Each structure stands twice: as structure tokens, then as C-alpha cells.
Amino acid sequence: MAIQEPTFFILTALAGAPLHGYGVMRAVTELSGGRITLRAGTLYAALDRLTADGLLTVDREEAVDGRLRRYYRLTDDGAAALAAEVDRLRANAALAAARLRRPIGPGGAAVSPA
Amino acid sequence: MAIQEPTFFILTALAGAPLHGYGVMRAVTELSGGRITLRAGTLYAALDRLTADGLLTVDREEAVDGRLRRYYRLTDDGAAALAAEVDRLRANAALAAARLRRPIGPGGAAVSPA
DNA sequence: CGGCATATACCGACGGTCGGTACGTTGCCG
DNA sequence: CGGCAACGTACCGACCGTCGGTATATGCCG
Numbered sequence: 042m043a044i045q046e047p048t049f050f051i052l053t054a055l056a057g058a059p060l061h062g063y064g065v066m067r068a069v070t071e072l073s074g075g076r077i078t079l080r081a082g083t084l085y086a087a088l089d090r091l092t093a094d095g096l097l098t099v100d101r102e103e104a105v106d107g108r109l110r111r112y113y114r115l116t117d118d119g120a121a122a123l124a125a126e127v128d129r130l131r132a133n134a135a136l137a138a139a140r141l142r143r144p145i146g147p148g149g150a151a152v153s154p155a
Numbered sequence: 156m157a158i159q160e161p162t163f164f165i166l167t168a169l170a171g172a173p174l175h176g177y178g179v180m181r182a183v184t185e186l187s188g189g190r191i192t193l194r195a196g197t198l199y200a201a202l203d204r205l206t207a208d209g210l211l212t213v214d215r216e217e218a219v220d221g222r223l224r225r226y227y228r229l230t231d232d233g234a235a236a237l238a239a240e241v242d243r244l245r246a247n248a249a250l251a252a253a254r255l256r257r258p259i260g261p262g263g264a265a266v267s268p269a
Numbered sequence: 270c271g272g273c274a275t276a277t278a279c280c281g282a283c284g285g286t287c288g289g290t291a292c293g294t295t296g297c298c299g
Numbered sequence: 300c301g302g303c304a305a306c307g308t309a310c311c312g313a314c315c316g317t318c319g320g321t322a323t324a325t326g327c328c329g
Contacts, residue, residue, distance in 0.1 A: 043160040045316065049247060056254040063276050072250060083317050085278060090316085107325060108276055123251055130248040133163060134241045136186060140170040141238060159285065177307050197286050199309060204285085221294060222307055 044126060047083050052096065052115065052123045059100040059114040062088060088113060096122050158240060161197050166210065166229065166237045173214040175224040176202060202227060210236055 044052075047069075054060060054068035065088070066079045091097040096119035100112040115123070158166075161183075168174060168182035179202070180193045205211040210233035214226040229237070 045159065046157045046247070047317065049251070053247075053251040053254055056251060057258050061276080062278095063274095066276095080318055080320090081276090081278075082280080082319075086316075105275095105325095110276075120255065124255060127248045127251050127255070130244040133160070133167075134244040134248070137163070137167040137170065137237055137241050140167055141234065141241070144171050161286065175307080177305095180307095194287055194289090195307090195309075196288075196311080200285075219307095224307075 043129065044122075047077065047079060048087055048091070049123075049126060050077055051079070051084070051087055051091065052119060052126075055097065055113055055115045056120065056123055059112045061103075061110040061112045063110075065113070091119070095119075157243065158236075161191065161193060162201055162205070163237075163240060164191055165193070165198070165201055165205065166233060166240075169211065169227055169229045170234065170237055173226045173228040175217075175226045177224075179227070205233070209233075 050069040050073060051065055054065050054072060057068070060068060062084055066081075066084055069077055069079050088097065092099065092113070096116060097113045098116050100114035102112070103110040164183040164187060165179055168179050168186060171182070174182060176198055180195075180198055183191055183193050202211065206213065206227070210230060211227045212230050214228035216226070217224040
């Protein structure tokens with residue numbers, strides 16, 4: 042299935058620069074205009090999953106006063122996946138917009154069932 | 156959570172004209188260029204759910220040789236929801252595209268964690 | 270010292286999709 | 300004429316990503 046919005050925003054946040062988990066969380070909140078607030082459970086589960094999928098990789102780890110900061114970075118595969126997702130979003134948006142504007146639009150065959 | 160792709164395509168298919176379940180299934184396959192094939196389980200569950208949510212309504216029912224055809228139609232709420240979804244897709248696509256093009260792009264504050 | 274921000278991590282619950290199956294009719298092909 | 304695909308609706312268990320909450324630890328501020 043196509044990636045979902047929280048995952049999409051995580052990739053988008055990391056497309057700017059490597060960030061650690063908590064930084065991703067704040068970046069996503071900011072990028073989405075406050076619309077999306079990543080839960081800790083969603084965040085770290087997604088980070089692990091995307092890393093396992095090869096879309097992310099651990100850039101480096103910093104220790105600041107006993108607090109670990111694990112920085113994640115987008116891999117080439119991750120950047121490609123995000124670019125593909127952008128294309129998909131645009132195509133879907135254009136498709137729906139056309140159909141909203143002009144009922145029984147292109148793809149007429151799809152509209153005459155029998 | 157934002158609606159997912161299968162649900163999005165069901166709304167898009169119905170934005171053109173009222174269709175019955177099976178017609179929606181074929182329209183979605185066609186609209187997506189064969190990329191998405193709705194499962195029967197997904198289709199009818201989504202149809203019921205969207206109807207319960209007020210985004211769809213039953214337009215009419217036809218009986219063709221003992222085969223029932225239940226036509227669904229987009230409500231005003233459904234059309235509005237789809238239009239909102241289009242805006243969201245476009246905004247997200249633009250956001251990610253900008254960040255892919257120009258690392259450490261706008262929203263700099265989100266990028267300097269500490 | 271209590272509470273909040275930082276920071277990572279695990280957990281059960283929930284909901285949408287997947288994959289399969291069921292059941293009935295019609296039409297094509299072997 | 301027998302089987303198989305297409306049509307058409309409907310239900311089921313399984314899976315997976317997200318949600319919401321909790322745990323743990325440190326530093327800063329009131």
C-alpha cells in the first residue's frame with residue numbers, strides 16, 4: 042500500500058537534513074503547520090521500519106549529557122521513494138480535480154459499466 | 156487520519172458519475188492505470204463506511220436478471236472531502252518536492268533541533 | 270522540589286486494507 | 300454440455316501502520 046501521511050512527513054523532514062528522532066517529531070509538526078503531531082510510538086516504530094526497509098540509515102549518534110541522539114539520514118532509495126510518492130500525489134490530485142470539475146470526464150469507459 | 160489511497164480512488168471514481176459497486180471497482184482499476192485493484196472486501200466495506208460517514212449515498216437500485224445493482228453517489232460532503240483531500244495532496248507534494256530540491260529548506264527552525 | 274522539555278523505547282488497541290471464500294446468474298469456449 | 304470467466308454483492312480472519320499511553324532518564328526553570 043502507498044505510504045501513509047505520518048510516514049510521508051518523516052521522509053520529507055529527513056529530506057532537508059539528517060535529524061534525530063525527536064527532531065523529526067518537531068520538524069513534522071512544523072512542516073504540517075501543526076496539523077500532524079507524531080506520537081512517540083508512531084515515530085520510533087516508523088524509524089525502525091524505514092531503516093529496515095533501507096529508506097533510512099543511521100547517520101551518527103551523539104551523546105549529550107547522557108541523552109542519546111541518534112541521527113537518521115535519507116538513503117538514495119529513500120529519496121527515490123519520496124520522489125515517487127510526490128509524483129503519485131500529484132497524479133492523484135490532478136485526476137480527482139479533473140473529475141470534480143467535469144463529471145463523466147476522461148476515462149469514459151470506466152463510467153459506462155455495462 | 157488522512158484517507159488512504161483505495162478510499163481516495165473510490166471517491167474519485169464516484170466524482171464522475173454514480174456507479175454501482177462493481178463499476179467502482181473497474182473504474183478504480185482504470186483510473187489508476189491498473190496500479191490499484193480493489194479487493195471485494197475493501198470495496199464493500201469502504202462503501203458501507205463512507206455511506207455511514209455521509210460521504211456517499213445510495214442513488215438507486217437496479218435489478219438486472221436477478222443481479223442487483225446498487226448505485227452510489229457522492230454527497231456534497233463527499234465532494235467537499237475529496238476537494239479537501241486534493242488540496243492536501245498538492246500541499247504535501249509541493250512541500251516534499253521543495254525539500255528534495257533544496258536541503259535545509261524553508262522551516263529552518265525545524266532543522267536546528269537544539 | 271515539582272513540572273516541563275528533551276530523548277528513546279515498548280505496549281495494547283483500533284481501523285482500513287488484504288486475501289480468500291461464498292453464492293447466484295449469464296455468456297463464452299472447448 | 301460441461302467448465303470457466305465475468306458479473307455482482309457480501310462476509311471473514313489476518314496483517315500492519317497509527318494511536319494513545321506509559322516507562323525511564325536528564326537538565327532547566329519556576
